[in-house]
Structures are given as C-alpha cells and as structure tokens.
Amino acid sequence: MATSTNLEAPPAGAAEAGGAGVAALITEAPVPHPTLARTFAAMMAREFRVLRRNAVATFTRAVMQPLLFVFVFAYVFPKIGGGFMLGGAAGGAARAGAAASGVNFATILVPGLMASMLLMQGIMAVTFPLVMEFSWQRTIEDRALAPVPIRVLAVQKISAGAVQSFIGALIVFPIVLLVHASGQAPSVHVTNWALFALILVAASMLTAALGLLLGTIMDPRKMQMLFAVILLPATMLGCVYYPWSALHSIRWLQILVLVNPMVYMSEGLRAVLTPELGHMPLWAVLLVLIGGSVVFGYLGARTFRNRVLN
Amino acid sequence: MTHASAQLMRTGLPDAEAAIRTEDLRKTYKTSRGDVQAVRGIDLDVPSGEFFGLLGPNGAGKSTTIGMLTTLVLPTGGRAWVAGVDVVGDPVAVKRRIGVVTQNNTLDMQLTVAENLEFRSRFFGLGAREAGRRAEQLLDAFGLADRRRAMATDLSGGQARRLLIARALVHRPDVLFLDEPTAGLDPQTRVNLWDILRVLHDQGQTILLTTHYMEEAEALCDRVAVIDHGRVLAAGTVDDLKQSTGADTVITVRYESAVPDGLAGKAGITGRPGISKIETDGDQVRVFTREPDGVLGELVAAGARDGLHVRDAAQLKPSLETVFLTLTGREYRE
Numbered sequence: 001m002a003t004s005t006n007l008e009a010p011p012a013g014a015a016e017a018g019g020a021g022v023a024a025l026i027t028e029a030p031v032p033h034p035t036l037a038r039t040f041a042a043m044m045a046r047e048f049r050v051l052r053r054n055a056v057a058t059f060t061r062a063v064m065q066p067l068l069f070v071f072v073f074a075y076v077f078p079k080i081g082g083g084f085m086l087g088g089a090a091g092g093a094a095r096a097g098a099a100a101s102g103v104n105f106a107t108i109l110v111p112g113l114m115a116s117m118l119l120m121q122g123i124m125a126v127t128f129p130l131v132m133e134f135s136w137q138r139t140i141e142d143r144a145l146a147p148v149p150i151r152v153l154a155v156q157k158i159s160a161g162a163v164q165s166f167i168g169a170l171i172v173f174p175i176v177l178l179v180h181a182s183g184q185a186p187s188v189h190v191t192n193w194a195l196f197a198l199i200l201v202a203a204s205m206l207t208a209a210l211g212l213l214l215g216t217i218m219d220p221r222k223m224q225m226l227f228a229v230i231l232l233p234a235t236m237l238g239c240v241y242y243p244w245s246a247l248h249s250i251r252w253l254q255i256l257v258l259v260n261p262m263v264y265m266s267e268g269l270r271a272v273l274t275p276e277l278g279h280m281p282l283w284a285v286l287l288v289l290i291g292g293s294v295v296f297g298y299l300g301a302r303t304f305r306n307r308v309l310n
Numbered sequence: 311m312t313h314a315s316a317q318l319m320r321t322g323l324p325d326a327e328a329a330i331r332t333e334d335l336r337k338t339y340k341t342s343r344g345d346v347q348a349v350r351g352i353d354l355d356v357p358s359g360e361f362f363g364l365l366g367p368n369g370a371g372k373s374t375t376i377g378m379l380t381t382l383v384l385p386t387g388g389r390a391w392v393a394g395v396d397v398v399g400d401p402v403a404v405k406r407r408i409g410v411v412t413q414n415n416t417l418d419m420q421l422t423v424a425e426n427l428e429f430r431s432r433f434f435g436l437g438a439r440e441a442g443r444r445a446e447q448l449l450d451a452f453g454l455a456d457r458r459r460a461m462a463t464d465l466s467g468g469q470a471r472r473l474l475i476a477r478a479l480v481h482r483p484d485v486l487f488l489d490e491p492t493a494g495l496d497p498q499t500r501v502n503l504w505d506i507l508r509v510l511h512d513q514g515q516t517i518l519l520t521t522h523y524m525e526e527a528e529a530l531c532d533r534v535a536v537i538d539h540g541r542v543l544a545a546g547t548v549d550d551l552k553q554s555t556g557a558d559t560v561i562t563v564r565y566e567s568a569v570p571d572g573l574a575g576k577a578g579i580t581g582r583p584g585i586s587k588i589e590t591d592g593d594q595v596r597v598f599t600r601e602p603d604g605v606l607g608e609l610v611a612a613g614a615r616d617g618l619h620v621r622d623a624a625q626l627k628p629s630l631e632t633v634f635l636t637l638t639g640r641e642y643r644e
C-alpha cells in the first residue's frame with residue numbers, strides 16, 4: 001500500500017505531519033473493543049467531566065434555592081415573629097402529627113425542600129441540555145452514533161440526571177443544619193438509612209425520568225412554559241411547605257394533589273426524616289416513586305428514541 | 311461479476327464484498343403538512359475500498375440516504391447493508407463499523423477539542439490512556455494540536471470540519487460517511503481537506519461522500535451516483551457518465567423575449583450532424599451537441615435577424631454539469 005509522503009499541498013496547519021500522519025491513522029490504529037458497559041461508563045465519565053468544568057455554576061445553582069428558602073423561613077420569619085403567618089401551617093402540621101410538641105417550620109420544610117431540589121435539579125440536569133442537543137445542530141447525533149442502542153443512551157441520560165438530582169437533595173442538609181435562628185433548628189434524624197437511601201434514589205430516578213420525558217416532548221420555543229405549567233405548580237402543590245395530612249381540611253385539594261409526583265417525594269422523605277409529623281403510607285410512596293420511575297423512564301426512552309431517529 | 315451481483319440481488323443476501331448495498335431504499339417523512347418523499351427507491355452497490363460520491367442539488371435526498379445508512383434515519387421501504395450488516399436489523403453492529411461526519415456541526419460543545427476525540431474513542435471501547443494517545447495522533451495528523459485545549463465552540467469552520475473528520479476516524483471504521491464535508495469552506499481549505507481524504511482513500515479506506523459540488527465529485531470519487539428528487543439518475547465513473555449521457559456540449563442562449571417557433575431551423579441547426587437534442591423553452595434555446603463549433607454564433611445571428619437580443623449565453627463542455635442537464639433538463643444550481 002502506498003504511503004503518500006509527497007503530497008503536493010499538505011493539510012492546512014498540518015504541515016509538520018502531512019500525509020504520512022494521516023496515513024498512519026489507518027495503518028497504526030488501535031483495535032477498539034466496545035462493550036455496552038464500557039460505552040456507558042465512558043458516557044457517564046463525559047457527564048462528570050462536564051459537571052466538573054461547570055462546577056461553580058452547577059454548585060451555585062444547587063445551593064442558592066435551598067439557602068434562600070431556609071434563610072427566609074428558618075431565620076427571617078422566626079425573627080420577625082412569624083407566629084401570625086406560620087402558626088397556621090405549623091399548627092396544622094402539629095395537629096396532624098402524632099407527637100405535636102415543639103415542631104417548628106424548619107422541620108416541616110426539610111423533607112419538602114429536599115423534594116423540591118430533587119425536581120429542580122433533575123429537570124435542570126436533563127431537560128435543558130436535551131433541548132439544546134435537539135435544537136438546530138442536533139448535537140445529539142454525536143452520542144447517537146456511539147455503538148449502543150438508543151434506549152441505552154436514554155437510560156444513561158436518566159442515570160446522569162439522577163446523580164445530579166441526588167446530590168442536589170443532599171446539599172439541603174448542611175444548609176438547614178447551619179442556617180436558622182437560635183432555637184429554630186429543625187429536628188430531623190434519619191430513622192432508617194436503607195429506606196432513606198431507597199427513597200432518595202427512587203425519587204432521583206423519577207425526577208430524571210420526568211426530565212427526559214419533558215426534554216423530548218417540550219417545544220424548545222416554549223421553554224418558559226416549563227416553569228409556569230410544571231415546576232411552579234408541582235412545587236407549590238407538592239406538600240413542600242405542609243404535610244399532606246394537613247390538607248385534610250381541603251379534601252378536594254388533598255385528593256387532587258395525588259397526581260403530583262412531588263407529593264410522594266416530600267411525604268416519603270418525611271416518613272424517614274420526621275416520622276413524628278405523620279405522613280402518607282410508605283407503600284403508596286414507594287409504589288409511586290418506583291412505579292413512576294419505570295413508567296416515565298419507559299415513556300421518556302420511547303419519545304427520546306423517536307426524536308433521535310427520524 | 312455483474313452476473314454474480316444479479317444472483318445475489320435475487321436471493322436478497324448481502325454481498326460479502328460490498329461495503330454498502332441498498333435495494334430499493336426509500337424514505338417518506340411524515341410531517342404535519344403531509345408526506346415528503348425524500349428518497350424514492352435507491353439501489354447502490356459500493357465495493358470495499360471505493361471512494362463513492364452521491365452528487366445532487368439541495369433537497370435531493372443525500373442526507374436522508376446517509377442517515378438511513380448510518381442508522382439515524384429509519385427507512386420506510388427497501389433494505390440496506392453496511393459492511394455486510396443490515397442497518398435496520400442490527401444498528402449497533404453497523405455503528406461499530408462506521409465513522410460519520412454529519413452535515414451539521416455535531417461536535418460536543420461542552421468539551422474541548424481533545425476531549426471530543428478522547429471521549430469518542432472511549433465510547434468505542436478504548437481505555438482512557440489509549441484514548442488519549444489516539445486523540446494526540448489524530449490532532450497531529452489534522453493539524454489541530456495547538457488547539458487541543460480550545461473549547462469546540464471556539465473553532466473556525468474549517469477547524470471544526472477537520473475535527474469532525476478526525477472524530478469519525480477514532481475507531482478505524484470500515485466505512486467513512488461524509489455528508490458535504492467541504493460545504494462553506496474557502497477554496498484553499500477545501501483543497502487541503504481533499505488531500506486528507508485522498509490519503510485516507512489510498513490507505514484503502516472506503517468512503518461515501520455527498521456533495522453538491524460537481525468538481526468535488528470529479529476530483530475525488532472513483533464512482534458517483536447523480537441523484538435528484540430521491541432517485542438515482544445515473545451512476546458510474548465520471549468518465550462513464552460523460553460518455554453515456556453527457557458527451558454533449560450544452561449550449562444555452564437566453565433572449566430578451568420569448569423565442570418564436572422555428573428559430574433553431576432558421577439558424578440552420580436542425581438536422582446538423584452531432585446534434586442530439588434541441589429544447590426551446592420560453593425565452594431560451596438549449597442545444598445538446600457533439601459538434602458545438604459555430605452553433606452559438608448562429609443562434610445569436612438568427613435571433614438578431616428576428617430582432618431578438620441575447621440576454622446571456624453559455625457553452626458547457628461535457629462535465630457532470632452537462633450530465634445533470636441532460637438527465638433532468640434543469641440547470642444544476644449550487
């Protein structure tokens with residue numbers, strides 16, 4: 001085989017290498033052995049590389065929301081005499097709970113805030129990049145040409161999003177423990193670590209799967225709708241600021257919010273973090289979190305495949 | 311050989327020799343505004359080691375065809391094999407064997423130049439260290455070494471093209487697909503890219519390239535298929551095509567107003583030896599001939615006698631352009 005060393009015009013900027021360098025790309029190529037596991041691992045490694053590069057932005061995004069919430073609700077309100085405003089919610093919560101004495105709003109807020117972070121981070125980590133990748137240059141085609149089925153790519157996107165969502169939820173912990181007015185520390189303690197981990201993982205998967213589904217069905221030109229139609233209602237009506245049981249006085253709302261996956265995240269975390277406040281039955285929580293991950297994951301993977309393949 | 315392929319066609323078995331084979335490949339896109347028949351039955355047979363060109367104007371169906379061969383577009387009819395593997399039956403096996411340069415810039419914009427190559431190598435199963443070495447090798451060969459730490463977003467058009475091609479080569483694919491790799495590049499950069507592609511071809515790399523530049527197909531390809539409206543109009547070597555369909559010189563004269571009947575006759579052109587076709591359409595006359603001498607002048611003179619002024623005139627020597635004109639009766643506009 002001829003090695004063309006005497007090219008008339010060497011490639012621009014490649015003068016030093018010339019044709020021989022290009023020829024060697026073929027003659028001296030490593031033999032690749034792609035496996036599903038290796039490709040998957042490489043894709044995850046790529047996500048972490050990007051995450052590390054954007055560490056400051058990602059961290060800021062993950063910290064600001066819980067920090068401000070906790071500051072206002074656990075520091076500012078107690079200081080300015082939040083009795084008139086928060087007495088109702090905390091009182092209702094206390095009545096709903098079994099052990100009513102000494103429950104402050106921070107205690108109610110911790111599980112809710114974690115759930116809210118799960119959703120925010122899950123969607124930010126999956127939906128936004130996906131919408132970009134599907135936009136006019138369709139950079140998604142880069143990953144779609146990797147030697148794995150398209151649905152594996154979908155699972156990989158969910159997994160990467162779930163990791164970010166998981167970390168986002170954990171960030172809430174140090175913040176709530178550090179930021180509060182004196183005497184307003186939340187009383188949270190993990191009763192069952194295995195259950196806590198299971199609920200967090202399932203909830204992370206659920207939000208990431210939801211993120212994938214939204215990212216594949218959303219019209220990129222209507223991204224603002226995401227906040228108005230999904231994120232805001234899901235959070236406000238997601239039992240973030242009040243336990244589900246406290247809604248019994250508005251029965252229709254209590255039933256209506258059951259369609260909101262956020263409710264099960266908040267309540268599930270309540271069950272393991274502040275069980276004395278009362279919470280939805282655990283079987284219902286686990287059923288929805290795990291079942292929801294599977295259903296949204298399946299639907300998301302399907303719409304994803306349909307978007308990737310024309 | 312021809313007999314053997316005919317045999318294979320009948321049994322429907324993939325030809326072991328063929329790097330790319332399609333049988334009546336079709337794609338109809340369903341859109342809200344109705345169906346778009348982008349590819350309407352294409353048969354290709356590209357042997358291993360060939361540099362094959364798909365030449366056609368905008369919207370001809372080139373990208374759709376490449377999309378189907380690279381598993382990203384699902385065919386709605388017919389079949390296709392790449393490296394002997396059915397593209398619908400086993401897309402993952404096909405993806406392992408192909409390198410693809412898409413028409414749009416699909417570089418990973420979140421990564422640096424070097425990382426684009428490293429991670430692509432790792433997607434194809436190389437270890438991190440091996441991937442790093444391969445990336446360096448590719449960066450050097452493509453003259454991108456001094457840009458290795460730049461973000462992919464910061465590359466010029468020509469650099470991005472080179473990186474896209476480098477990235478398609480990380481795993482030494484059996485078949486390299488290039489969808490309009492030189493579109494939008496300045497002439498010098500284009501010629502440099504051609505040189506790279508020629509070296510790859512010399513090393514035995516099978517390449518399928520689409521282009522709407524005639525001269526690119528002429529300069530690079532062993533064989534070309536001219537496609538338009540989703541169909542192959544003609545296929546063969548550039549010389550074959552010129553011999554068979556485009557051996558004529560095409561002379562086009564446009565006048566300032568509509569051409570009266572019989573102008574060509576008055577010009578004394580009809581019936582002359584070498585003429586294969588005369589078309590009169592509105593304000594223009596087009597003559598396909600093997601003996602072009604004097605034709606243009608007589609058309610101009612005959613028009614002048616009838617008070618017709620010439621707006622513009624062109625005489626095209628046999629080329630892919632005249633092939634296209636002969637096959638479609640339409641001008642090939644880039």
Ligand SMILES: Nc1ncnc2c1ncn2[C@@H]1O[C@H](COP(=O)(O)OP(=O)(O)OP(=O)(O)O)[C@@H](O)[C@H]1O
Pocket residue numbers: 310339340341346347348366367368369370371372373374375413522
């Ligand atoms: N995703 C799609 N949905 C609907 N129609 C499409 C889609 N992609 C392409 N088409 C249509 O199919 C036809 C062929 O398009 P294709 O992109 O294959 O052409 P092409 O030869 O690559 O053109 P170009 O030189 O402009 O890249 C065009 O009419 C185009 O509008």
Ligand SMILES: [Mg+2]
Pocket residue numbers: 372373374413489490
């Ligand atoms: Mg195209």
